[in-house]
Amino acid sequence: MTNASILTTKRRLLAGAAAGAAALALPRPGLAKMPLGQPQVPTFYRFKLGSAECTVVTDGQLPLGDPNASFVNITHEEIARELTDNFLPTQNAVLEQNILVANFGDRVVLFDTGMGADHLFGSTTGKLLPTLRQAGIDPANVDAVVMSHAHIDHCGGLVGDNAALNFPNAQYFIGQADFDYWTDDAKIPANYPARANFLAQARKNLLPVRERIHFYRDGEEILPGVTALAAPGHTVSHSIFMINSGGQQLCYIGDLAHHPVLLLEHPRTQFAYDTDPVQSAESRVRMLGMLSANRVPVLAYHFAWPGIGHVAAAGDGFRYFPVLPQMGAVTGL
Numbered sequence: 001m002t003n004a005s006i007l008t009t010k011r012r013l014l015a016g017a018a019a020g021a022a023a024l025a026l027p028r029p030g031l032a033k034m035p036l037g038q039p040q041v042p043t044f045y046r047f048k049l050g051s052a053e054c055t056v057v058t059d060g061q062l063p064l065g066d067p068n069a070s071f072v073n074i075t076h077e078e079i080a081r082e083l084t085d086n087f088l089p090t091q092n093a094v095l096e097q098n099i100l101v102a103n104f105g106d107r108v109v110l111f112d113t114g115m116g117a118d119h120l121f122g123s124t125t126g127k128l129l130p131t132l133r134q135a136g137i138d139p140a141n142v143d144a145v146v147m148s149h150a151h152i153d154h155c156g157g158l159v160g161d162n163a164a165l166n167f168p169n170a171q172y173f174i175g176q177a178d179f180d181y182w183t184d185d186a187k188i189p190a191n192y193p194a195r196a197n198f199l200a201q202a203r204k205n206l207l208p209v210r211e212r213i214h215f216y217r218d219g220e221e222i223l224p225g226v227t228a229l230a231a232p233g234h235t236v237s238h239s240i241f242m243i244n245s246g247g248q249q250l251c252y253i254g255d256l257a258h259h260p261v262l263l264l265e266h267p268r269t270q271f272a273y274d275t276d277p278v279q280s281a282e283s284r285v286r287m288l289g290m291l292s293a294n295r296v297p298v299l300a301y302h303f304a305w306p307g308i309g310h311v312a313a314a315g316d317g318f319r320y321f322p323v324l325p326q327m328g329a330v331t332g333l
């Protein structure tokens with residue numbers, strides 16, 4: 001190789017290196033890709049209430065479908081306006097299932113249990129046991145299962161398909177009128193939506209634990225720091241629960257309202273699954289009035305995840321203010 005050709009080769013190499021550096025500086029489509037379909041954020045949320053450690057877990061989303069079919073005594077136009085004004089979808093009312101676990105140190109209390117194996121509302125429900133595990137909570141450590149009422153999405157998680165109890169060491173709490181109503185074929189009205197599912201689910205889950213149920217009464221402190229308050233209408237003995245620990249208070253409102261807009265802005269709007277919609281609205285107005293006047297934070301079973309917030313009087317009804325989830329430990333609500 002002559003000196004001249006060596007020089008030419010060196011130039012070519014240098015030119016190639018420069019081109020390579022330029023290529024490195026360009027975006028490299030394809031190299032940074034990652035698979036789609038990654039899971040959502042962990043499905044539990046932890047906060048403190050006084051000295052109690054609370055965890056919200058989920059049974060999964062419950063899509064109701066067309067809101068015009070579920071929310072009645074309200075025009076379709078008003079439903080569309082309220083949903084649109086609140087940046088919510090107008091075609092499908094999606095309810096969450098926020099399940100509260102309160103660890104008082106000497107006792108673990110679970111509030112409601114989700115749909116279990118029933119898929120009346122699709123395959124996104126029935127997630128309670130996996131999300132409890134994700135949160136590091138062993139179902140065998142649950143001492144008390146408190147149910148707001150005997151509907152399919154609240155009592156459905158007591159018994160597994162193999163007939164084994166999901167919470168083998170727990171005592172159970174529910175209103176007797178609800179137990180009697182939803183396990184009795186003769187009591188459920190013939191036109192109740194999906195009545196066969198409601199009856200089957202109540203029987204499957206409640207009858208096997210009958211001897212371990214404490215039937216609570218209105219105003220009864222059913223466990224230290226947990227008081228049942230009757231809020232009937234959605235079902236015959238639907239109840240909400242005031243939870244107290246270390247001077248802090250939270251109200252678990254169950255199904256006092258299923259939707260943070262459609263049943264709050266005009267709280268006398270009715271819900272298709274109410275056994276007595278007028279009484280249900282009376283309970284909603286009375287209890288939300290009490291909670292807003294006393295500025296008591298609420299945990300709503302069906303509101304947007306994780307369902308913790310405040311209600312305030314607004315116009316002829318109420319407005320819901322969600323507590324913004326915090327990355328650090330929440331020391332108060």
Ligand SMILES: [Zn+2]
Nearest residue numbers: 151153154255
């Ligand atoms: Zn419900």
